[in-house]
Amino acid sequence: MHTKQNIQRPSNGTREKSIMLEIKDLKKSFGDNHVLNGFNLKLFEGENLVIMGKSGSGKSVMIKCLVGLLQADSGTIKIMDHEINTLNQTDLDTLRTEIGFLFQGSALYDSMTVRENLEFPLRRHKSKLNNAENIDKLVHEALENVGLVHAIDLMPAELSGGMKRRIALARTLILKPKIILYDEPTSGLDPITSKEIIELMRNVQKQYKTSSLIITHDVDCARVVSERIILLVDGVNYAEGTFNELASSTDAQVKAFFK
Numbered sequence: 403m404h405t406k407q408n409i410q411r412p413s414n415g416t417r418e419k420s421i422m423l424e425i426k427d428l429k430k431s432f433g434d435n436h437v438l439n440g441f442n443l444k445l446f447e448g449e450n451l452v453i454m455g456k457s458g459s460g461k462s463v464m465i466k467c468l469v470g471l472l473q474a475d476s477g478t479i480k481i482m483d484h485e486i487n488t489l490n491q492t493d494l495d496t497l498r499t500e501i502g503f504l505f506q507g508s509a510l511y512d513s514m515t516v517r518e519n520l521e522f523p524l525r526r527h528k529s530k531l532n533n534a535e536n537i538d539k540l541v542h543e544a545l546e547n548v549g550l551v552h553a554i555d556l557m558p559a560e561l562s563g564g565m566k567r568r569i570a571l572a573r574t575l576i577l578k579p580k581i582i583l584y585d586e587p588t589s590g591l592d593p594i595t596s597k598e599i600i601e602l603m604r605n606v607q608k609q610y611k612t613s614s615l616i617i618t619h620d621v622d623c624a625r626v627v628s629e630r631i632i633l634l635v636d637g638v639n640y641a642e643g644t645f646n647e648l649a650s651s652t653d654a655q656v657k658a659f660f661k
């Protein structure tokens with residue numbers, strides 16, 4: 403486990419890899435509520451980095467700053483070497499197509515079939531299509547990767563919660579993002595369905611070689627998917643390490659997460 407002083411040192415094996423996402427000294431307050439007080443992270447190519455923190459610790463605020471839904475008070479955010487504050491809207495939009503999101507509210511469009519839900523991002527981002535590919539092929543490929551080809555003509559109302567989450571993941575994957583942001587990917591799912599989603603996240607990483615930032619309270623999810631975990635406490639990186647390093651920590655605050 404790393405201390406606050408050397409927290410940015412990557413684990414062995416990630417040292418040579420390029421940095422996909424970097425947050426430096428991020429600060430965000432709402433009045434007297436100082437939520438982020440100098441948060442840092444580096445997401446390396448091909449890794450799954452989990453952020454854990456108590457409810458209200460600022461995980462969602464951090465993600466919102468990352469995707470531009472909130473303006474940070476200070477600090478820098480770099481996505482694949484581009485500092486987002488220096489980009490114009492067109493460049494920012496292009497960069498955003500490299501990022502996939504699976505948020506708690508990643509709702510499907512209720513009035514569209516599964517196929518239409520998956521076609522939607524492709525039609526919006528036509529630049530992501532190359533000549534050799536056609537929409538139908540990409541939709542099938544994305545559904546195969548989440549094991550739901552048979553659901554192609556169903557309406558969202560006909561899907562279980564776990565199926566909806568898998569289709570939302572397929573819709574994210576269809577644009578072949580380099581980075582995926584997951585916000586509580588297993589929340590609201592029963593233990594068996596959660597396990598399926600967790601396995602799927604692992605497969606996605608292998609198959610699509612994505613780099614993922616995963617916010618979760620789910621210790622099982624963190625154990626299975628993470629290469630590294632950062633614990634966010636009082637708006638700063640409190641501890642960082644592999645699952646085993648953190649789970650065997652004797653620090654009371656760290657232990658509280660792995661009970």
Ligand SMILES: Nc1ncnc2c1ncn2[C@@H]1O[C@H](COP(=O)(O)OP(=O)(O)OP(=O)(O)O)[C@@H](O)[C@H]1O
Nearest residue numbers: 432435437455456457458459460461462463464619
């Ligand atoms: N738009 C906002 N205006 C004012 N305060 C906000 C706003 N968004 C978040 N906050 C505050 O920031 C703090 C952190 O909230 P945040 O949603 O990031 O927590 P979290 O770690 O994601 O929690 P959870 O695990 O419960 O989702 C909370 O005190 C919240 O009230």
